[in-house]
Amino acid sequence: MKNIVILISGGGSNMAAIVRAAQQQNWDTGLGARVAAVISNKADAKGLELARAQGIATEVLDHKQFDSREGFDTALVALIDQYDPALVVLAGFMRILTPGFVEHYAGRLLNIHPSLLPAFTGLHTHQRAIDAGCKFAGASVHQVTAELDVGPILDQAVVPVLPGDTADTLAARVLTQEHVLYPRAIAQWLSSHP
Template sequence: MKNIVILISGAGSNMAAIVRAARQAQWAQRLNVRVAAVISNKTDAKGLAWAQDQGIATAALDHRSFASREDFDTALMAEIDRFAPNLLVLAGFMRILTPSFVAHYAGRLLNIHPSLLPAFPGLHTHQRAIDAGCQFAGATVHQVTSDLDHGPILAQAVVPVLPGDSAEDLAARVLTQEHLIYPRAVAAFFNSQFAQSAVEAGR
C-alpha cells in the first residue's frame, strides 16, 4: 500500500476533501493508495480531531517548542518518515519549509496555493488579485521546490472575480475549487506513477 501523509495547521478542509475523495473513488482498491497520517504543527488544529474520527493516524509537533526552524523540520521529518510516505501533501500547512526538508521529499511533495501561479505567490492573494483589478483568480496545485510557490504546476482552477467582491468572498469561491482539484491532482500523481511503472515493467 502506498502512503499519503498530509500536513495541516488548522481545520484541514483540503485534507478532508482528499480523504473523502480517496474513500469515494476507492483509491485503496484502484490505486493501492491510502491516507496514512495527518500531522500538524498545532496541537489544537481542528483537522486532527476530524482525521481521528476517520480512523487516520495523527500527530502534532508544536513548532514553538523548537529552538530553530531547522530543528523543527528535522523532528517533523522523523515523524513523517514513520509512515513511509510515497507522497507528502501540504494542505493549509502554514510553515515555510527549509531547503533540507524540501530536498528530502523532492518529487513527492505537493502544495495548493490560492492563486493562479505564477501570479501572486505568498500571502494575501485574494486581496492582491482584487487590488490589481484581475477579472479572474483561482488556485494552483504544484510540486514544492526550494523557491516559495514556484514548483512545477500540476493543476489549476479558475474562478471569476465579481464586482464588489471582498477578499473573503473570493476566498470562499476559490476554496470550493481547491476541494475539487487537489484530490484530482493527488490521484493523477499516483496514476502517472502507475503508468510509468507499467512502462518500465514492459521494457
Template sequence: MKNIVILISGTGSNMAAIVQAAEKDSWEKSLGVRVAAVISNKQNASGLSWLHANTNSSKIHTEVLEHTQFATREAFDAALMSRIDEHAPDLVVLAGFMRILTPAFVTHYAGRLINIHPSLLPAFAGLNTHQRAIDAGCKFAGATVHQVTSELDHGQILAQAVVPVLQGDTAEALAARVLTQEHLIYPAAVAAFFKP
C-alpha cells in the same frame, strides 16, 4: 500499498477533501494508495477533530508536533522529517500547513512534495492573494496545485482552477469561491500523481 502523509495547521478542509475522495473513490483498491497519516504543527488544529469525528480514524495515524517546542526551524523540520518517514511516504501533501520549509526538508522530499496555493501561479505568490488579485483589477483568480521547490510558491504546476472575480468582491467572498475549487482539484491532483 503506497502512502500519503498530509500536513495541516488549521481546519484541514483540503485534507478532509482528500480523505473523503480517497474513501469515496476507493483509492486503496483502485490506485493502491492510502492516507497513512495526518500531522499537525498545532495542537488545536480543528482538522484533527474533523478527522476523528468523520472517519475510521484508526486507519489514519494522527500526530501533533508543535513547532514552538523547537529552538530553530531546522530542528523542527528534522524532527518532522523523522515522523513523516516512519510512514514511508510516496507523497507528502501540504494542506494549509503554515510553515516555510527549510531547503533540507524540500530536498529530502523532492518530487513527492506538493502544495495548493490560492492563486493562479505564477501570479500572487505569498500571502493575501485574494485582496491582491482584487486590487490588481484581475478578472479571474483561482488555485494552483504545484510541486514544492525551495523557492516559495514555485515548482511544476500540476492543476489549476479558475474562478471569476465579481464586481464588488471582497477578499473573503473570493476566498470562499476559490476554496470550493481547491476541494475539487487537490484530491484530483493527488489521485493523478499515482495514476500510471
C-alpha cells in the same frame, strides 16, 4: 500501498476533501494508495479531529518546542518517515519549510496555493488579485521546491472575480474549487507514479 501523509495547521478542509475523495474513489484498490497519517504543528488544529473520526493516525509536532526551523524540520522528517510516505501533501500547513526538508521529499511533496500561479505567490493573494483588477483568480496545485510557490504546476482551477468581491467572498469561492482540485491533482499524481 502508497502512503500519503498530510500536513495541516488548522481546520483541515482540504485534508477532509482529500480523505473524502480517497474513500469515494476507492484510492486503496484503484490507485493502491491511502491517507496514512495527518500531522499538525498545532495541537488544537480542528483537522486532527476530522482525521481521527475517519480512523486516520494523527500526530502533533509543535514548532514552538524547537529553537530553529531546521530543528523542527529535522524532527518533522523523522515523524513523517515513520509512515513510509510515497507522497507528502501540504494542506494549509502554515510553515515555510527548509531547503533540506524540501530536498528530502523532492518530487513527492505537493502544495495548494490560492492563486493562479505564477501570479500572486505568498500571502494575501485574493486581495492582491482584486487590487490588480484581475478578471479571474483561482488555485494551483504544485510540486514544492526550495523557492516559495514556484514549483512545477500540476493542475489549476479558475474562479471569476465578481464585481463587489471582497477578499473573503473570493476566498470562499476559491476554496470550494480547491476541494475539487487538490484531490484530482493527487489522484493524477498517484496514477502517474505507479
